[in-house]
Amino acid sequence: MSHADNLKKGEKGALISIVAYLFLAVTKLIIAHLGDSEALRADGLNNSTDVVASIAVLIGLKISRKPPDEDHHYGHYRAETVASLFAAFIMVTVGIQVIFGTFRTIVTNEIGQPSMLTAWTALGAAIIMFIVYRYNLRLSRKIQSSSLYAAAQDNRSDALVSIGAFVGIIGSQFGLYWLDPLAGLLVGIIICKTAWDIFKDSTHTLTDGFDEKQIKKIRTSIERNPDVKKVIDVKGRIHGNQEFIEITILVDSKLNVQEGHDITDRIENHLAHKHNIMHAHIHIEPYE
Numbered sequence: 244m245s246h247a248d249n250l251k252k253g254e255k256g257a258l259i260s261i262v263a264y265l266f267l268a269v270t271k272l273i274i275a276h277l278g279d280s281e282a283l284r285a286d287g288l289n290n291s292t293d294v295v296a297s298i299a300v301l302i303g304l305k306i307s308r309k310p311p312d313e314d315h316h317y318g319h320y321r322a323e324t325v326a327s328l329f330a331a332f333i334m335v336t337v338g339i340q341v342i343f344g345t346f347r348t349i350v351t352n353e354i355g356q357p358s359m360l361t362a363w364t365a366l367g368a369a370i371i372m373f374i375v376y377r378y379n380l381r382l383s384r385k386i387q388s389s390s391l392y393a394a395a396q397d398n399r400s401d402a403l404v405s406i407g408a409f410v411g412i413i414g415s416q417f418g419l420y421w422l423d424p425l426a427g428l429l430v431g432i433i434i435c436k437t438a439w440d441i442f443k444d445s446t447h448t449l450t451d452g453f454d455e456k457q458i459k460k461i462r463t464s465i466e467r468n469p470d471v472k473k474v475i476d477v478k479g480r481i482h483g484n485q486e487f488i489e490i491t492i493l494v495d496s497k498l499n500v501q502e503g504h505d506i507t508d509r510i511e512n513h514l515a516h517k518h519n520i521m522h523a524h525i526h527i528e529p530y531e
Contacts, residue, residue, distance in 0.1 A: 261301065264293040264401075271290060296394075317487070331438045341430060369409065474491075486520050
């Protein structure tokens, strides 16, 4: 199955997330208003940012499937990363709004006792998001999509956030009224933390950052090839979910062009099967 086909399958997971988040965001915000719960309100705003993030993932996946053209010689894989960066800015804006809103509630002493309906809503939302998490996790592993895997982890964190809101609301039923706004504050912090993680990963990718441990594994793997006299350099960069590797090796100077070409073919096949790297540019130089 081609990478484009995998991206198309990944869109299904993103669509499921969008529908789930949209339904939960609207439901939570309405019931939070009726039931007077800061924790559920913050959770609903959290889901509203998740709608934007999921739409960004969906758009990124669609654009990434476009083939290379005259001014995108390496394809459009990085569209997915740009979309994630956009989602991070939206999320941190809402997260800060939730934090300041919760502080205002505490300072003005507008803390009340939320209804039990808000608690059951939070618990039901946690169950729904855990189901979505399990589905997207299995799909992301099947199609090897890092963006969908990240979305699945976000699904799980949202389920945990809803459980936290449930605990805070239940605590307020026993006179611990501060637990509800505290849960809302924690939700705001989690939103900002998630946004920071997405921002950090996206900027690392867009500035051609690459995992040093992966570079070492690739270098060691190539050095074991008996036809390779020495590995001079290994560089890598990320385009969406694709790893692009550039390698410089030394080979026997007495080899002809065809023999040198055969060595690069064997290395490329090895990288594809061993490290799942489909794009490798291998430069050979004579070993003296």
